Amino acid sequence: MQQVKSVITEFRGSHFDFGLEQGKWLQTTLMMENREREWRIRRPRFDIDIQETKAAFKRFAPGIWEELLGLQAELKMDMTQIIQNFGHYRVYAKPSGCSVFTTEDYLVRNYDYHPATYDGRFTFFQPNDSGYATMAPVSRITGRMDGMNEHGLTMGYNFMHRKVPGDGFVCYMIGRMILECCQSVDDAVQFLKEIPHRSSFSYILLDKKGITQIVEATPRDIIVREHHYCTNHFEVLTHENRRVLTDSEMRMHNLKAQTNRTTDAANAFKIMNDPEAGVFSELYSSWSGTIHTSCYFPKDLSVQFALGGNNTPTTLNFQDWLDGKPLPVQSFTGQINSNITFASE
Numbered sequence: 269m270q271q272v273k274s275v276i277t278e279f280r281g282s283h284f285d286f287g288l289e290q291g292k293w294l295q296t297t298l299m300m301e302n303r304e305r306e307w308r309i310r311r312p313r314f315d316i317d318i319q320e321t322k323a324a325f326k327r328f329a330p331g332i333w334e335e336l337l338g339l340q341a342e343l344k345m346d347m348t349q350i351i352q353n354f355g356h357y358r359v360y361a362k363p364s365g366c367s368v369f370t371t372e373d374y375l376v377r378n379y380d381y382h383p384a385t386y387d388g389r390f391t392f393f394q395p396n397d398s399g400y401a402t403m404a405p406v407s408r409i410t411g412r413m414d415g416m417n418e419h420g421l422t423m424g425y426n427f428m429h430r431k432v433p434g435d436g437f438v439c440y441m442i443g444r445m446i447l448e449c450c451q452s453v454d455d456a457v458q459f460l461k462e463i464p465h466r467s468s469f470s471y472i473l474l475d476k477k478g479i480t481q482i483v484e485a486t487p488r489d490i491i492v493r494e495h496h497y498c499t500n501h502f503e504v505l506t507h508e509n510r511r512v513l514t515d516s517e518m519r520m521h522n523l524k525a526q527t528n529r530t531t532d533a534a535n536a537f538k539i540m541n542d543p544e545a546g547v548f549s550e551l552y553s554s555w556s557g558t559i560h561t562s563c564y565f566p567k568d569l570s571v572q573f574a575l576g577g578n579n580t581p582t583t584l585n586f587q588d589w590l591d592g593k594p595l596p597v598q599s600f601t602g603q604i605n606s607n608i609t610f611a612s613e
Contacts, residue, residue: 272602272603274601279393281396284335286338287341295343332410332448336410359438365516368424371529374566375564376536376561378547381557383559387405391405403415417451419451419452420476420567421475424562428486428500429467429509430467433487442469466487468505470483476567500519522546533563550606558576559575562574575604584597
């Protein structure tokens with residue numbers, strides 16, 4: 269077992285200044301050194317077109333482009349390097365796990381991936397130039413893994429496959445754009461129909477009205493379905509699924525067997541976070557170990573969050589932070605059954 273930590277950060281201001289602030293933090297970590305080593309081992313298999321990428325950001329999330337410019341200004345890197353490391357456009361997302369269950373009151377999620385990709389940061393961000401305020405765990409500095417915005421819109425995503433990729437954004441950037449640009453599930457569904465997708469993912473959405481929908485998205489097709497469970501296979505676009513779905517189907521079976529729409533959030537969280545319940549995964553070296561469990565409550569703008577398994581969640585209230593109250597804690601701690609360290613360590 270390894271003790272792990274995720275730092276809670278907060279920022280109010282422009283996207284450009286947010287980029288500057290993150291650049292300063294990056295220079296105190298080993299993250300860029302680790303990323304450079306990763307690129308040497310796994311050379312980029314995509315072309316970077318600065319103008320194409322800029323145009324895509326300007327259309328869908330112009331504030332995030334300003335954030336990239338802030339990162340560039342602080343890190344003194346050329347724009348090609350900035351886009352390669354932080355743009356999340358036309359890059360490849362590694363296969364991963366993840367399980368999600370929703371009711372009209374909450375969305376609970378296991379984020380399953382490789383610890384070496386985990387930033388170990390949970391960020392509160394209130395922009396003053398464009399976009400909605402958000403709280404979310406961070407993925408690769410500018411992306412988000414799941415989260416909620418000031419309107420109560422909540423998002424999580426699950427990997428499906430990487431075959432036949434398109435020219436578009438990857439999941440963790442799309443997830444962030446949803447939170448910053450959309451007020452409701454209807455808004456998010458329309459956004460997902462318009463934005464170009466690099467790979468195939470399901471996006472699970474819940475808003476303050478209790479509306480929950482799952483969007484099955486590929487570079488070729490997008491469908492919307494009414495459902496409350498999602499692991500790592502499509503239920504409608506089945507022709508897009510990977511051949512081996514044993515682990516995904518097992519987690520889906522275990523999730524359905526132990527939850528229903530009347531299950532209270534505390535029990536749902538325990539089921540997701542308990543390694544013995546059959547949904548939590550310890551396959552860390554296979555890119556699908558559970559790193560965190562999160563449960564979002566859109567109606568009162570709060571989250572329960574825990575690192576690792578069998579952990580008591582910490583509750584944070586987003587509305588309190590929006591009202592200017594100080595955060596009650598500065599970090600999350602937990603244990604994972606792996607000796608692989610987080611990306612910034």
